[in-house]
Each structure stands twice: as structure tokens, then as C-alpha cells.
Amino acid sequence: MNALPSDLEIARSATLRPPAEVAADMGIGEDLLEPYGRQVAKVDLAAVEALAERPAGKYVVVTAITPTPFGEGKTTTAVGLAQGLAREGSRPVLALRQPSLGPVFGIKGGAAGGGHSQVVPMETLNLHLTGxxxxxxxxxxxxxxxxxxxxxxxxxxxxxxxxxxxxxxxxxxxxxxxxxxxxxxxxxxxxxxxxxxxxxxxxxxxxxxxxxxxxxxxxxxxxxxxxxxxxxxxxxxxxxxxxxxxxxxKDALKPNLLQTLEGTPALIHTGPFGNIATGNSSVIADRIGIRSGDVLVTEAGFAADMGAERFFNVKCRTAGLTPDAAVLVTTVRALKAHSERFEVKVGKELPPEMLAESPQDVEAGVANLRKHLEIIRSFGVQPVVAINAFPTDHASEHEVIRRVALEAGARVAVSTHVAEGGEGARELALEVLAACEDEVSFIPTYELSDPLETKIEKIATGVYGADGIDIAPAARKALAQYTEQGYGELPVLIAKTQMSLSHDPTLKGAPTGWRLPVREVRLAAGAGYVYALAGSIMTMPGLAKHPAAERIDLDAEGNVVGLF
Structure with a gap:
């Protein structure tokens, strides 16, 4: 198989539609657009009220199993799904977070998708956007x-x-x-x-x-x-x-309108950190997007135990929207990593033996997939497993994933959207449309009236799979103080590692027999939640020895080079 051109090369080869034309597909007139250059526009907040009487589309969130250091293509899958839905005759709208410059110039890269499933203009999206x-x-x-x-x-x-x-x-x-x-x-x-x-x-x-x-x-x-x-x-x-x-x-509250490589509308707005914050794009973008098409596809940061849990318990409550389906992204390489038979490190190539055909290694890691399916089902939402296919995968390995998904009562599809764009995501699109017709009995993990400690415990035991929680004395004192001061009915978040269902990044798969330590509790009164710290959370990353910034430059014509 021939190697794909770089993401930047693919993005530059696209012919973009004028923003007003993209907005027209959403039923949004030019009077509600504020152009930012030739290819991006902000959507005026008046659009929320202007669209309020239209019927709401289906609400689909894209999440994933516990990621490896490489990421498993959640954003790319969300973009590919939107493109696939359009090819199936739907009118999809995509709502994603904006990339942070930290990862762009660091090691992870941007958040525009990849291959033939990207949001464009790619350079603009990853470098400042509208400020x-x-x-x-x-x-x-x-x-x-x-x-x-x-x-x-x-x-x-x-x-x-x-x-x-x-x-x-x-x-x-x-x-x-x-x-x-x-x-x-x-x-x-x-x-x-x-x-x-x-x-x-x-x-x-x-x-x-x-x-x-x-x-x-x-x-x-x-x-x-x-x-x-x-x-x-x-x-x-x-x-x-x-x-x-x-x-x-004031202006930053207005969502940014971009498009996918295939011209699908994409609302890009806000970028909360996935560890200590909600890890989801904006409520306003969702309120506009869900009444601008047949299906609104959005993404939740990290895995189902983190971004999706916060999407369900915090964002859906705030937005007043009910999810219709959840896409759970998985890859062969991630499940092999969760088998604990291989050592995977940031900045290092995958071990060659990890690329060899081995359905047994995939089978050894499927406990993580099963647990994330259980998490999604705990909210009363129908999951669809998206197998993000890589050229190094083997059909026998995909078959293991398909069998596990079907045994769990989930729908499943192989998606080749990176190589083939929307055409490669048509099977996934059909499964998502079918899932959206299933009955949903949305059930949050906790009631807002529950005590703060009870909320934390319900997330730890009911979502992560912990046996219980151990709260440090200072944290327990803070919980009592927040309750006394009137913050007791706020939602809760748990700040922990994204690399494990537990607080310990070394525990792979679906760990059992552990308790969640809560060492500190903090208040985010403006955002409207209390968050518990479990483990050490880094809120200011560092640069690698050879960060991406070393490779990013301008050529003689002033074009950006070296961006992914």
C-alpha cells in the first residue's frame, strides 16, 4: 500500500467552499456570519435563537477506549463519520474542540483529524484560528x-x-x-x-x-x-x-465555522483540558449544530471513563440535550498494548512484533474494550464500536473486535476514513444511523442532590470499576466546607490519568481490586463543578527533547512547512 501524503499536503490539495455556502447548508444566513479571512467565519450568538424552532437532529458523541501514547484516532473518526453520513444522504454537522498550541508545537500534534478525514483549513485551525x-x-x-x-x-x-x-x-x-x-x-x-x-x-x-x-x-x-x-x-x-x-x-463565545475536506460543516469551539476539565467542545456550538442538520457529531476528550463521562454527566445536563448514540473508537494496536505483552513509549516506534498478525494478542487486551462498552451502556446509550483500521492490521484481528462488540450487544464497523475519507466511513455511518433509532433511556451516574462524596464514589465504582474511594482528611474537610457554602449540588469531576481506567497509568486493561485515592478536592465555582484530584496531574506540559516546533517553518513563498 502506498504511503499517504502528509496531512498538510492533503489539506492543501482540497478545494474549499466559501463559508457562506457551508452555512447555507445549515440554514444559517450570511447575516449571522462574521468572516475571518476567506475560509473561516464566526457564527453570531443570535443563531441560537434564530434556529430554536427547528427540529433537533440526532446527537452522537465519539469517544474511545483507554488511549496509548499514540492516540487512537478519535478526532479523525469523528471527521470521517461526518463525511460518511453526508455520503449516505444525511445532513451532518460536526462540533469539535480547538487545538491547543502546546501539543501542536510539542509531540502530540494538532486536532484537525488526519489523512482524508480532516477539518480545513488545517494550518489556520492548528495555529491560532480566530484567537x-x-x-x-x-x-x-x-x-x-x-x-x-x-x-x-x-x-x-x-x-x-x-x-x-x-x-x-x-x-x-x-x-x-x-x-x-x-x-x-x-x-x-x-x-x-x-x-x-x-x-x-x-x-x-x-x-x-x-x-x-x-x-x-x-x-x-x-x-x-x-x-x-x-x-x-x-x-x-x-x-x-x-x-x-x-x-x-465577548467574541470568543461565538463558535467558529470551518469545514471538512469534503465540505461538511464543522463548528470548532473551545478546548478544555481533558484531565481536570470537561474535555468537550462548547454547549453553544452544540445548540447551534443540533438544529442545523440531521445529525450532530461531537467528540469527548480521552476515553469513555473521562471525556464521555463528563459529556454525559456535565455537558448534557448544562446543554439540556440527550444523546442518541455513542461511537467507541478502538484500534488493533491499542488492544495489543492493553494485553501488556508489549512496551509502548512516546516518541518510539511500535515494536515490530506488535505489527505481526496475532488475534491472540488482541484477545488478551479486549477487557478494556468490554469495560468501555459497559461504561457507555451504564448511561443508557447505544454504543457503536468503530474499528479505526491501520494498514498494518489483519482481518483476523478485526474479527476478534467484531465478535467482542457483538457479544456485548453493540454495533460495530471497520472504518478506513483516514485513507478513503467519507467513502471509507460509510459502513460506520450506517451503523450509527441505525443506533440512533434505538430507544435511549439516558441515566446520569448520580443525582445532583447526592452528597459530593457520594458523587465521587459513584463515578469511581460505577464508571472506573474501583472497589471504593479513600479520601484524605484535607479533602474531606474541603468537601464539607464546599457543602456548607452552598456548592454541594454541583456536579463533580475526577482529575486522573487518561492512560488507565484507574488512577495509576501503569494499570492497563480493566484493572480490578483497587481503590481510588482522593488526595485533594478543588472548587471551580464559575465553571460549576467540584473536582477531585486522584494521582498526579500535570497542568503545564513540557517539551520533548525534539519537539514538533523544531520542524515547523516557512518556505520561500511564505507557506507553512513541517506541520504534521
Missing amino acids: DFHAVTAAHDLLAAMVSNHLHHGNELGLHRIEWRRVMDVNDRALRSIIEGNGGPMDGVTRQSGFDITAASEVMVILALATSLADLRERLGRIVVGWTREGQPVTAEQLKAAGAMAVLL
Whole structure:
């Protein structure tokens, strides 16, 4: 089989439709578009109300089994599925997160899809797009500056424990822990702080979950930047920062309209971190997209235990939308990795023996697939297993996956969308359309009225498969404090590794006989949830020895080169 051209070469060969033409397919007029150059447009927030009376399309989320360091093609599958649905006569709309510059210049790459299943223009999508990430960075750091300024001018509110750090959209390990104000008396109060990557900002999650400009403004005001000695929260509203933050984010709240290589509409908006945040694109994009076509295809970050759990328990509740089906992406190589018979490392080629035909190795790793199917079914949603096919796969290995999926009562399809675009995803599209006609009895993991500790325990035991939870004394004290202060009915998130169903990245497959340690609990009052930390979570990645940034450049004509 001939090797595919690079993603960038494939993207540049595409003939793009004018944004107004793409929007017209969605029933969105030019009066609701704000052009950003020739190939991208923002959709005005008035579109939500303008489309409100139209019937809602089907709502499909794309998730995956526990990933390997290489990723298993979740975004690519979502793009391919949208293209495949269009080839089957449906009117699909795609809603995805925007890539962060950190991974783009790091090692993972962008989030535009791959091969013949990409969102374009590829360079624009992966490099700044319309500046939404920079708006989030500016709004977040404005609040940080106003915190420091408040301290410098006497700390009238009595801030004692400050939790609001700074952010930037570049991987830089040297900024994880810093000392600010390390100068003279006019340089601010000296204290320890640090930076996170912009995707990990609570402001990014607020942008993703806000349902309107008024809701955005209210959520920004609720941000808790720190606590007084008496344990009372100090908010962005009290610091009089929320209004200026809303001004910086006003345009960023509007979704970005792009298209796939085959001209399918794609709403690209927000990019919350998948470990400590929701890991889903915006509620506003979904509210527009679901009334702009027959099927809205969206994606949830990382695997079903993380992004999909948050999609179901947090985003669907906020958006007021009910899912119709879930696509579970798997690959032969990932299941072989979960067999624990091979050593897979970031930046290293796959072991040659891992590419040899071995249905037995796939069979040894299918416990992870079964567990993720169980997770999706626990929400009352019909799963469709998408086998993201690679040229090194063998039919006998696909057959193992097909058998396991069917035994679990799921639909299944092999998809070759990377090599063949929408044509290669037609089988998957047909299975998804069939799944959307199945009866759905959507059941969240917990009730909002449940105590915070109970919510955490229900996720740990009912989703991850833990035997129980062990809460550190400080975390238990924080849970009691949040409940007393009126935050007890918020949803919960659990910040943990994406590399395992458990908190331990070394535990592959579907581990049993373990308990989830909750070492710390934090409040994201603006976003509207409490999150528990289980294990060590890195919120500011570092660069590899040879990051992608070394290979990205401009040629003599000013064209980007070296981008994937």
C-alpha cells in the first residue's frame, strides 16, 4: 500500500467552499456570519435563537477506549463519520474542540483529524484560528493581575490562600512553579505561584459551558480565586474583574465555522483540558449544530471513563440535550498494548512484533474494550464500536473486535476514513444511523442532590470499576466546607490519568481490586463543578527533547512547512 501524503499536503490539495455556502447548508444566513479571512467565519450568538424552532437532529458523541501514547484516532473518526453520513444522504454537522498550541508545537500534534478525514483549513485551525485561546489567556491573566494588584494595595478582602495561577498556550515546564513579585517594593507582593496551559484554565471551561453572554458574565463573576483566613471564598466579582473579562471574551463565545475536506460543516469551539476539565467542545456550538442538520457529531476528550463521562454527566445536563448514540473508537494496536505483552513509549516506534498478525494478542487486551462498552451502556446509550483500521492490521484481528462488540450487544464497523475519507466511513455511518433509532433511556451516574462524596464514589465504582474511594482528611474537610457554602449540588469531576481506567497509568486493561485515592478536592465555582484530584496531574506540559516546533517553518513563498 502506498504511503499517504502528509496531512498538510492533503489539506492543501482540497478545494474549499466559501463559508457562506457551508452555512447555507445549515440554514444559517450570511447575516449571522462574521468572516475571518476567506475560509473561516464566526457564527453570531443570535443563531441560537434564530434556529430554536427547528427540529433537533440526532446527537452522537465519539469517544474511545483507554488511549496509548499514540492516540487512537478519535478526532479523525469523528471527521470521517461526518463525511460518511453526508455520503449516505444525511445532513451532518460536526462540533469539535480547538487545538491547543502546546501539543501542536510539542509531540502530540494538532486536532484537525488526519489523512482524508480532516477539518480545513488545517494550518489556520492548528495555529491560532480566530484567537479564542488568546482571549481566554488574556481574560485569565487579567484576573491574576488584579489579584496581585489587590494584594499590593493592601488586600482589603483578606485573601489568604490564593489558588488562581496564570496561563499560557505553550508547553513550558520552567513555569510550573514560580516566585512572583521577586523585586523591589513596587514590584508587587512576593509569593509562590505558577503557570498552567491555557486549555486547563477555568475560564476555558466557562466559555465551553456558557449558554449565553449573560450566563458567561455570571459564571465569570462566580470564579473563586482564593480564600480568607476564615475559609470564605473571594470571587472575581468581589475583585471587580469579571466585567472586563467578559469584554475580552465577548467574541470568543461565538463558535467558529470551518469545514471538512469534503465540505461538511464543522463548528470548532473551545478546548478544555481533558484531565481536570470537561474535555468537550462548547454547549453553544452544540445548540447551534443540533438544529442545523440531521445529525450532530461531537467528540469527548480521552476515553469513555473521562471525556464521555463528563459529556454525559456535565455537558448534557448544562446543554439540556440527550444523546442518541455513542461511537467507541478502538484500534488493533491499542488492544495489543492493553494485553501488556508489549512496551509502548512516546516518541518510539511500535515494536515490530506488535505489527505481526496475532488475534491472540488482541484477545488478551479486549477487557478494556468490554469495560468501555459497559461504561457507555451504564448511561443508557447505544454504543457503536468503530474499528479505526491501520494498514498494518489483519482481518483476523478485526474479527476478534467484531465478535467482542457483538457479544456485548453493540454495533460495530471497520472504518478506513483516514485513507478513503467519507467513502471509507460509510459502513460506520450506517451503523450509527441505525443506533440512533434505538430507544435511549439516558441515566446520569448520580443525582445532583447526592452528597459530593457520594458523587465521587459513584463515578469511581460505577464508571472506573474501583472497589471504593479513600479520601484524605484535607479533602474531606474541603468537601464539607464546599457543602456548607452552598456548592454541594454541583456536579463533580475526577482529575486522573487518561492512560488507565484507574488512577495509576501503569494499570492497563480493566484493572480490578483497587481503590481510588482522593488526595485533594478543588472548587471551580464559575465553571460549576467540584473536582477531585486522584494521582498526579500535570497542568503545564513540557517539551520533548525534539519537539514538533523544531520542524515547523516557512518556505520561500511564505507557506507553512513541517506541520504534521
